[in-house]
Amino acid sequence: MEYMEDWMKSSMKIFESYVDSFTGLTPLQQHNFSIKKDHSIRVAENALLLSKYLNLSEEEVQIAVLAGIFHDIGRFGQLLKHNTLNDAESFDHADYGVEVLTGKEILKEWSDEVNRLVYKAIQLHNKFVIPTSLTSEELLYTRILRDADKLDIFKVLTEYYSDKSRPPNHTLTWDLPLASQVSAEVAKEVLGGKLVSKQLVKSDVDVKIMQLSWVYDIHFRFSFEEVLKNRFLEKIYNSLPKNDRIIEIYRKIKVFSENKLMA
Ligand SMILES: [Fe+2]
Known part of the structure; x- marks a missing residue:
């Protein structure tokens, strides 16, 4: 992204310094970390595009983009502790991600309400169904994040399926x-x-x-x-x-x- 607002730049920095704080990774872990890091940034960009398309206000855009940047923050601890991206074999990476964010007060510069809506969207980004009990605001950011995430997964998957010379990637095909x-x-x-x-x-x-x-x-x-x-x-x-x-x-x-x- 050529142009980025200051709040977005500084949130990306917070995200990247969290990811870079893990040391002593194996080459495979490093590889998976950078895949997840790049994915998170593209999901944030998709969330920004969706927010603009929906004509959201400045604060609403911020909530949608923050949820995008941090939605997979739980993946890094999951990869480190369990060497897998499979939630069923380890833990729910979305629930864990919310714990990471609250524990480290990563979003402490933002209001409690912004924090709450970001956490809600992140927590629900990987659930099979969206609960029917959400407020219209909670539903909005949950939907934006799920669409933003899917668009990037579709991109990564279809590049993989279209490249006949690719090395096998079991995180995409589940072996x-x-x-x-x-x-x-x-x-x-x-x-x-x-x-x-x-x-x-x-x-x-x-x-x-x-x-x-x-x-x-x-x-x-x-x-x-x-x-x-x-x-x-x-x-x-x-x-x-x-x-x-x-x-x-x-x-x-x-x-x-x-x-x-x-x-
Ligand atoms: Fe995820």
């Missing part, structure tokens, strides 16, 4: 068995218009279908424009085996997304 067909339960969810849960995922094909189902958890027209402009869905589909069920799923997802731009 699951290869399949030629989608699991029945996964197909049922996605064709029923539902987000696919990680628990149902059994193969590399299921992971990609789950990723397609994320369109059901995208909240803003801006994000659908980005998904279609960058051809994220096609790129995932192109990496899948072709059979009737998978073609049917892809068509449904594609039509659902295109209809979001008609409304």
Whole structure:
């Protein structure tokens, strides 16, 4: 980002000095740290773009961007302590991230209300469903962060799927068995218009279908424009085996997304 406001620069510095405070990392940990650091910065940029698109006020933009910068702050302790990005094998990195932020008073220059809304969005960024009990403000920042995060994950995944010469990356594919067909339960969810849960995922094909189902958890027209402009869905589909069920799923997802731009 060429131009950055002072508050954004100083928040990025706080974030980077937290990440750089970990010493004695293995080369693999260092590699994963820099991947997560770069991801966090791009998510903050996406949150900024979404905030501008939504015509938010200066303070509202700040909340959305701060949530973006710090949303994965729990990843670094998770990588250090457990050498994994798998929450099920370690701990919930979002809940832990909120603990890190409160414990270190990282956002102490901001008001209690800003802190509260940032923590709420971070805590909810990785949950399967957004609780129905949120205030409209809590819901706004939670949705912005989830969209901003997904847009970057789509970018990283589709670059990976499109590059045939890439080294395998198990943090993206989860090292699951290869399949030629989608699991029945996964197909049922996605064709029923539902987000696919990680628990149902059994193969590399299921992971990609789950990723397609994320369109059901995208909240803003801006994000659908980005998904279609960058051809994220096609790129995932192109990496899948072709059979009737998978073609049917892809068509449904594609039509659902295109209809979001008609409304
Ligand atoms: Fe995360």
